Amino acid sequence: MLTVHGVGKRYGNARVLEGLDLEFGKGVYGLLAPNGAGKTTLLKLLAGLLPPTEGEILYEGQPLAVLDERYRLILGYLPQRFGYYPNDTPLKYMQYLAAIKGMDRRKALSRSEELLDLVALGEVKHKKMKTFSGGMIQRVGIAQALLNDPRVLILDEPTAGLDPKERARFRSLLTQLGRQRTVILSTHVVSDVESAANEIVMLQGGKLWVKDHPEAICKLLAGRVYEAQLTDTEIEDFRTRYVLLGERSEPGGWKLRFAVEDGTVPADSWQGVEPGLEDVFLYVYRDRQPGNVPSGTIWGDEVRL
């Protein structure tokens, strides 16, 4: 169990995170927030790579700062920018990382090979990594994070650069990993976590906005998402009045997906639809007019949009 207690983080005078209280048990947790919201910062804190400016993070009741090397024994971490030695083969790099993770040498080799097979790089394990594509590098990154069979797995945008097939493979890997481990990953690709994550954590203005099951979060927008077929002139009007969630061209005009304020009476031509996580994301993190009070706020335990 990973526990975050009143954690805040400042870089100099810039406050990035504040007053975070979180608990992570077994399962997959998706950290969802826009660019610059502090996802990487939070994951670095959870990995014990950055000290928080306030509060503390505990693993099984002991502060990470105290556990230190012992925490790293059970940690797997994929940074947002996964660095590598261009002249290394993935197999050599994995063995190197296994060595500095303190793994047994013979086990390291078989383990590295198995993991490279797992991310479908078995065939190129003897090729130098400088010849690899971005997605292949990323898969090496995912594989190395699993080397020591970590109990806490922290992945910073693991799906960046993966093609749809690899994404699908990764999602099913996630589901399996989450059964026995704590897996925390950040992403802004909603579909990566919508089905695979047990809980979604969303940040707003450096604070926790919501931490809940994906379906529960989707329910926050229930009854407020519609689709409608519109002409070009109507679209402009909609843009200013509602929150646009998507648009696609259809024969005879545009199909618009949008969310409305609570209590808005829908027009007859509107078609109510089930909100998805992506709708919530777009709604919560929409560009707000200046002076507009952020509508994602926590009142007590109740989250409102």
Added chain:
Amino acid sequence: MNKSSHRLPNSEPESNLLAFLPPVDYPSESEERRQVAGILETALPGRPSFLVYVTEMYRQIGFRHLFRDLTEIVFVLLLGIGVWIFTALFAMEQRNTELAYTFIFTVSPLLYLVVSVIFFAELRRRDTYAVEMSCRYNVYQLASLRMLMFAAVCLVLNALLVGLISAAYGRVDMLRGLLLSASSLMLFAAAFLYGMLRGKNAAMRYLWVVAWPMLNLVTAIAQPAFYHLLLMQVPLYVYALLFAAGVWGYIRQIRRMIAIRSGVLF
């Protein structure tokens, strides 16, 4: 196990991808709690003594991984030795014994200096820093082990070079040369690491690198009698003491580096 069985056919995304991950059995919640507690509490019983810790780290990481940039290091060392010998020849040309000692004293840290400076400059610029910091032996623990071995290797190389000089140039006393070289290296190295770990900015960190030759030069010019005394008249045990002090200071710095917690310098 059949390798291809790990590969996930597109059609069955739910196949057991992790079948090959046997090392941890998850028998029950309470059993697992006990196991985790085991890892957290007994994997590293207390803080083992420095020597035990370092030896164990070396045993686990192994030479090949610890010096993954061996080619560069050897190249730099050879370059350093080349410069060393070249200037040594020049110093001996002068037929001046004092100059030979001055040379030994001033130039002995050179090899250590070049490998270390290059290593430190690279350290935090590397892309791999973040991944390596998350491993059991993080960048600073690896660095401390490397610095320890750099110092040892440089001591040996210096000794060989001093032996060479003393053989080629009869008037240099072998033992004095060795002690001079060793004490100057260790004092320099201790101060260098101190600067590296304590310096607030690059200028302060590398100050000592410039200060050392300057200090020697200024002393030699401003206080030639004192410098002469220092290099040629002082009884040998004083050098031995200086050497011991250098080693002590160096180990102290190494231990501080080992204790750097991840994140502090992130």
